[in-house]
Amino acid sequence: MRAKVTVLIVMLVGLHGVLLLAGFFAPYDPAAQNRELSYAPPTRLHFKDALEFHLRPFVYASAVVMEGDQRGSYQEGRSREYQVRLFVTGASYKLLGVHESTTHLFGVSEPARIFLFGTDAYGRDEFSRVLFGGQISVAAGIVATVITLFAGSVVGIIAGYYGGWVDELLMGVNELFLSLPWLYFLLGVRAFLPLHLSTLRTFFLLTGVIGLIGWARPARLVRGVVLSSRNRSYVLAGRGFGATDFYLSRRHILPEVFGLLLTQAALLVPRYIAAEVTLSFFGLGVNEPVASWGNMLSTLQQYSVLVSYGWLLAPACALVVTSVLYSSLAELFHSRLKSS
Amino acid sequence: MSMNPCFSALEAIEEPLRIQRKAIGNRQERRDRVGRLMIEVGLSPDWMDRPISNFSGGQRQRLALARALALRPRLLVLDEALTGLDVSTQAQIANLLLDLQAAHQLTYLLISHDLALVARMANVIGVMAGGRIVETGPAEQIVSNPMHAATKQLLASAKTTAAKFAAITGAPS
Amino acid sequence: MNYILRRLLRAMLLLVGVSALCFLFTEMAPGSFFDEMRLNPQISPETIAALRSSYGLDQPLAVRYARWVNAALRADLGYSIAYNAPVAPLLWSRAKNTLLLTTCALAITWLISVPLGVWAASRRGGLVDRAVTLASSFVISVPELVIAVGLLALVVRWRILPVGGMMSADSDALSMLAKLKDVARHLALPAFILILCETSIIVRHVRASVLEVLGATYVQAARGLGMSQSRLLFRHVLPVAANPAISLLGFSLAGLLSGSLIVEVVCGWPGLGPLILEATLSRDLYLVIGGIMFSALFMIGGNFVADMMLIVVDPRIRKEGVDAR
Numbered sequence: 073m074r075a076k077v078t079v080l081i082v083m084l085v086g087l088h089g090v091l092l093l094a095g096f097f098a099p100y101d102p103a104a105q106n107r108e109l110s111y112a113p114p115t116r117l118h119f120k121d122a123l124e125f126h127l128r129p130f131v132y133a134s135a136v137v138m139e140g141d142q143r144g145s146y147q148e149g150r151s152r153e154y155q156v157r158l159f160v161t162g163a164s165y166k167l168l169g170v171h172e173s174t175t176h177l178f179g180v181s182e183p184a185r186i187f188l189f190g191t192d193a194y195g196r197d198e199f200s201r202v203l204f205g206g207q208i209s210v211a212a213g214i215v216a217t218v219i220t221l222f223a224g225s226v227v228g229i230i231a232g233y234y235g236g237w238v239d240e241l242l243m244g245v246n247e248l249f250l251s252l253p254w255l256y257f258l259l260g261v262r263a264f265l266p267l268h269l270s271t272l273r274t275f276f277l278l279t280g281v282i283g284l285i286g287w288a289r290p291a292r293l294v295r296g297v298v299l300s301s302r303n304r305s306y307v308l309a310g311r312g313f314g315a316t317d318f319y320l321s322r323r324h325i326l327p328e329v330f331g332l333l334l335t336q337a338a339l340l341v342p343r344y345i346a347a348e349v350t351l352s353f354f355g356l357g358v359n360e361p362v363a364s365w366g367n368m369l370s371t372l373q374q375y376s377v378l379v380s381y382g383w384l385l386a387p388a389c390a391l392v393v394t395s396v397l398y399s400s401l402a403e404l405f406h407s408r409l410k411s412s
Numbered sequence: 413m414s415m416n417p418c419f420s421a422l423e424a425i426e427e428p429l430r431i432q433r434k435a436i437g438n439r440q441e442r443r444d445r446v447g448r449l450m451i452e453v454g455l456s457p458d459w460m461d462r463p464i465s466n467f468s469g470g471q472r473q474r475l476a477l478a479r480a481l482a483l484r485p486r487l488l489v490l491d492e493a494l495t496g497l498d499v500s501t502q503a504q505i506a507n508l509l510l511d512l513q514a515a516h517q518l519t520y521l522l523i524s525h526d527l528a529l530v531a532r533m534a535n536v537i538g539v540m541a542g543g544r545i546v547e548t549g550p551a552e553q554i555v556s557n558p559m560h561a562a563t564k565q566l567l568a569s570a571k572t573t574a575a576k577f578a579a580i581t582g583a584p585s
Numbered sequence: 586m587n588y589i590l591r592r593l594l595r596a597m598l599l600l601v602g603v604s605a606l607c608f609l610f611t612e613m614a615p616g617s618f619f620d621e622m623r624l625n626p627q628i629s630p631e632t633i634a635a636l637r638s639s640y641g642l643d644q645p646l647a648v649r650y651a652r653w654v655n656a657a658l659r660a661d662l663g664y665s666i667a668y669n670a671p672v673a674p675l676l677w678s679r680a681k682n683t684l685l686l687t688t689c690a691l692a693i694t695w696l697i698s699v700p701l702g703v704w705a706a707s708r709r710g711g712l713v714d715r716a717v718t719l720a721s722s723f724v725i726s727v728p729e730l731v732i733a734v735g736l737l738a739l740v741v742r743w744r745i746l747p748v749g750g751m752m753s754a755d756s757d758a759l760s761m762l763a764k765l766k767d768v769a770r771h772l773a774l775p776a777f778i779l780i781l782c783e784t785s786i787i788v789r790h791v792r793a794s795v796l797e798v799l800g801a802t803y804v805q806a807a808r809g810l811g812m813s814q815s816r817l818l819f820r821h822v823l824p825v826a827a828n829p830a831i832s833l834l835g836f837s838l839a840g841l842l843s844g845s846l847i848v849e850v851v852c853g854w855p856g857l858g859p860l861i862l863e864a865t866l867s868r869d870l871y872l873v874i875g876g877i878m879f880s881a882l883f884m885i886g887g888n889f890v891a892d893m894m895l896i897v898v899d900p901r902i903r904k905e906g907v908d909a910r
Binding site: 244245247248251253254256257259260263342345346349350353354355356369372373378388391392395398399400403 | 722726847
């Protein structure tokens with residue numbers, strides 16, 4: 073059991089690490105357009121050429137073959153092999169927003185390109201965009217989760233601890249929010265905010281809205297934990313020794329709340345990432361030119377794009393991987409909490 | 413269970429001291445203090461860092477006693493302190509209580525439905541019936557010469573039990 | 586009886602609360618809404634001024650709320666700018682389509698989930714159980730949007746079903762039966778997605794509650810008395826496991842209007858979802874609020890019905906009035 077949790081956490085940390093250092097792991101700038109290479113399929117990695125097997129993979133330069141007037145499909149030019157090299161110099165970026173660097177993990181020499189996930193309508197590298205888009209989407213999920221859990225905890229602890237009319241009032245409001253259809257409410261709130269804002273403001277607005285709407289269920293759960301903890305015999309014993317409310321909360325009640333919050337966090341993060349993706353997909357979240365998994369997927373609303381350029385589903389795959397990791401973690405936490 | 417199962421024995425015993433801000437001294441001094449308390453109640457100080465959930469019922473009762481003694485009280489209220497423990501453990505804890513009383517000049521307020529225990533440990537007995545005290549007096553007097561109907565009933569049932577026990581085992585009642 | 590009245594009162598209060606919240610929304614950013622309208626060249630300043638006064642924006646807050654509630658009670662939820670039509674009929678016509686989709690999906694979901702959950706629980710650890718647990722875990726982890734887009738891609742690529750809209754373009758010419766078939770074929774994909782997602786959630790709950798009952802001491806005792814598995818299931822386990830299942834059904838009912846937004850938009854089903862989305866994108870104030878109110882109404886009503894069903898099923902609540910949620 074411990075082993076499973078460790079493996080999951082390692083994988084999650086790895087995923088987040090890659091996203092955090094997207095500039096390094098991505099071979100290209102996510103905004104760099106290559107109009108002549110639009111909708112290019114993923115670059116094939118070759119290990120074997122006409123002569124022998126190489127350990128280091130290589131690629132061929134691809135270009136569109138014109139069939140008369142029409143754009144044809146992509147063909148590889150077999151004249152020259154371009155080896156995939158590590159730690160190449162490429163477009164400059166800011167690592168973690170502070171350190172300027174031009175080193176990328178892997179790349180190929182011009183004019184060949186290594187588009188691991190192909191390109192989009194503007195010829196932008198899908199792989200790089202998935203990494204940078206992931207920064208936005210995952211960060212949105214995490215920030216919104218923190219907001220929700222913070223708001224929910226504060227309300228839940230106050231309601232559970234003080235009881236009486238404070239509790240009644242808070243739970244009344246709580247039930248009100250629980251009665252609102254989540255997604256519709258999100259749309260509603262989003263509708264009242266200016267539609268076009270700078271990216272940073274959109275991001276904060278988005279995460280704020282997603283986070284604040286979801287406070288109701290965690291608040292109820294926290295309140296439940298506080299209520300049951302309050303009446304434990306060891307809390308009463310502590311009171312008998314003269315303990316203040318503050319001491320009892322800190323030593324006995326909060327540790328239990330913390331366990332609950334951990335499980336909730338693992339549950340909420342993937343849901344909130346999905347919420348950001350959904351909103352951006354509908355055009356209500358982060359907009360072009362900033363990449364987020366949501367607005368990357370929104371081009372797939374046209375059936376022709378969806379069917380012909382399947383590699384553009386890459387953000388969806390990334391989203392699934394992230395969600396599955398978090399959900400598995402949540403499940404493990406949940407069963408651990410239940411048994412203890 | 414009046415101790416947080418997630419706490420270690422050390423944390424549980426030390427808690428009253430922390431609450432009253434009397435948990436002074438560095439780490440080792442505090443551990444020594446708790447260790448002494450644990451020895452007094454018949455537990456090994458090596459178990460100081462184990463969580464409360466690891467201890468048996470009788471051991472937890474000893475830990476609770478150690479915790480109660482941490483603040484050097486003069487009066488200890490023992491409300492059904494031995495209920496739920498198996499018979500041999502009850503006897504051990506009862507002896508422990510008497511030893512502690514002698515060592516620390518403690519006064520006990522023992523609340524129990526176990527007449528034998530009360531008769532053995534108490535100097536003064538008060539009998540309650542229907543929510544009020546109906547008879548009080550020195551222990552020997554209550555046992556030998558009960559006045560109130562409730563007291564008489566209690567003694568009668570105890571005697572029956574003792575007689576049955578003697579009949580089964582052949583020991584004197 | 587007391588309990589029913591209290592629940593009803595609570596539902597009413599919730600409705601009032603929701604309406605107040607929605608009303609507050611209209612107040613919170615009317616400035617920016619009308620500012621955006623000013624930027625829109627299609628709307629003249631006179632129209633804006635007229636709208637402002639017709640919405641009574643110069644009156645004090647309480648008066649405005651009272652007027653709003655008054656109108657809402659008469660099913661007048663305002664006017665949609667984009668559609669140039671009153672909001673309520675618009676909402677209702679689309680809501681009917683949504684309800685068609687969601688009730689079909691709900692019925693099939695429950696018809697599948699309950700037997701499947703009971704089966705998985707009664708043969709715990711068996712092949713069915715493990716398959717169900719694994720599959721449902723996976724489906725739950727994947728966001729609904731991804732499932733919808735993925736399945737849409739498959740369906741469009743392999744041309745299995747028609748996509749987009751509720752009926753084909755030439756449906757007027759068809760007979761009644763053919764029309765039904767046509768609608769059903771358009772319904773298939775969105776319904777399938779909904780059924781897939783909901784079944785995964787519900788089957789787990791059914792399985793969990795049946796397992797819980799199976800582990801109870803009175804069931805062990807009945808087994809010890811030599812009761813057969815089927816009699817055990819139907820006479821003792823299911824009636825008790827029905828309680829949490831009914832709660833869940835209540836939640837499903839509550840979400841009938843609002844749970845299918847993503848699916849409708851992705852598959853192009855002409856329901857309430859796409860309408861509200863469009864309204865949000867075009868900042869059509871009253872349509873959005875109307876939509877929220879409408880679906881909140883459904884939600885509160887659904888929860889209330891769930892509470893009533895619980896009373897019928899669980900005698901304990903009748904006696905104690907316990908909050909079973």
